[in-house]
Amino acid sequence: MTTAPAGDALIALYPILATLTARTRQRLEARAQFLELPAGTTVFDERQACRGFPFVISGSIRVVKAAPNGRELPLYRVTPGETCIISSACLLGQAPYNARGVTEADTTLLVVPNEDFQALLGEQAFRDFVFQLFSERIADLMQLIEEVAFRKLDQRLAALLLGKGQRLHTTHQQLADELGSVREIVSRLLKGLAEQGLVALSREQIEILDPAGLRRLAGG
Incomplete structure (x- = not known):
């Protein structure tokens, strides 16, 4: 004004x-x-x-x-x-x-x-x-x-990933900040998601490979 x-x-x-x-x-x-x-x-x-x-x-x-x-x-x-x-x-x-x-x-x-x-x-x-x-x-x-x-951190992470598009340009620290967690825990969870074939990880980028699988995880 x-x-x-x-x-x-x-x-x-x-x-x-x-x-x-x-x-x-x-x-x-x-x-x-x-x-x-x-x-x-x-x-x-x-x-x-x-x-x-x-x-x-x-x-x-x-x-x-x-x-x-x-x-x-x-x-x-x-x-x-x-x-x-x-x-x-x-x-x-x-x-x-x-x-x-x-x-x-x-x-x-x-x-x-x-x-x-x-x-x-x-x-x-x-x-x-x-x-x-x-x-x-x-x-x-x-x-x-x-x-x-009431929701586990892996469920909250899955829900967060689904809300950001197919290819996310972000860091593990930024995701940890969003979730109120720490980078080491989020990195470990992301590695687990990658091992399940739900996501693919690269430097400051996450690609969603299986949205339906993430939705099932997010829903518990």
Whole structure:
């Protein structure tokens, strides 16, 4: 909203903002911060104070929960048109972040300061929008908890491979990050899948040879 193109893009992605009163829109235009962040930038981290509410215009933010041993569990991604419920929760509860957000690609954000976010919540349409997305994100997180708690890692790996096309250009470490595991375990599981004829492995590439077999494995 600091420039017209950014404002037009923001309204296109978040139509709810077009319903705000003229006074509220003017306040956002004057106070919101426009940020362009390169891939790999830490947008927020655990125990940091939340300084504002991000609207994603381009790129994406990967939100993870980190363990003391360095392992990470991916929670969700924030892409254009979506919101970060952890940021919302921190602002609503006036609490620090309990997760980490990192840009996956070059990312453009508009960050609304805390006090202005509180003012936005005073408008019924925006408040309904935030809580609707809260509901959707919580449903996604409940599904993640179910997968982590009740599905074996090989099942989750098979499901992950099926969602990325016939030929994947990725590393074992990247897959481990997606699964919240470690590279050595994922490498061992991939070797087992290759021995079963389900996939073919090469440097930073995995080819799906037997999608039906992977689907059977993913389904348990």
